[in-house]
Amino acid sequence: MAYDRNNIFARIIRGEIPCSTVYEDDHVLAFKDIEPKRNIHVLVIPKGPYEDMTAFAAQASEAEIVAYIRAIGLVAEKLGVDVDGYRLIANTGANGHQEVPHLHVHIVGGEPVGPMLKAK
Numbered sequence: 742m743a744y745d746r747n748n749i750f751a752r753i754i755r756g757e758i759p760c761s762t763v764y765e766d767d768h769v770l771a772f773k774d775i776e777p778k779r780n781i782h783v784l785v786i787p788k789g790p791y792e793d794m795t796a797f798a799a800q801a802s803e804a805e806i807v808a809y810i811r812a813i814g815l816v817a818e819k820l821g822v823d824v825d826g827y828r829l830i831a832n833t834g835a836n837g838h839q840e841v842p843h844l845h846v847h848i849v850g851g852e853p854v855g856p857m858l859k860a861k
């Protein structure tokens with residue numbers, strides 16, 4: 742599927758829509774989720790045009806991949822959730838219930854986040 746250059750996160754990267762920035766470098770942007778599901782809820786996105794982790798893993802440069810993984814750790818430290826723990830979530834595609842078609846990892850924490858998934 743072709744990357745949608747007008748998805749909401751692409752527009753945030755271009756500065757067309759505001760966000761509450763937590764961290765930014767050449768390759769990565771992290772900002773607060775607009776509808777936080779836990780006390781701390783931050784989204785970490787690559788600035789490049791990757792719709793999900795599958796595309797990112799296959800197409801991103803090594804510099805982008807290194808920057809993204811390092812940024813996730815840095816943001817967790819910056820938020821202080823590394824001390825008591827946190828959850829990373831990367832919803833992917835229809836079955837993964839991905840709403841925004843630009844790769845994003847949710848960092849949720851600041852309180853217990855509960856079991857990983859409800860039983861079926």
Ligand code: AMP
Nearest residue numbers: 749760773774775776832838839840841
């Ligand atoms: P997902 O279901 O993994 O695609 O999650 C998309 C997330 O993006 C949701 O948690 C939304 O609350 C969040 N979101 C949507 N629009 C914005 C926005 N303009 N700024 C910050 N977060 C947003």
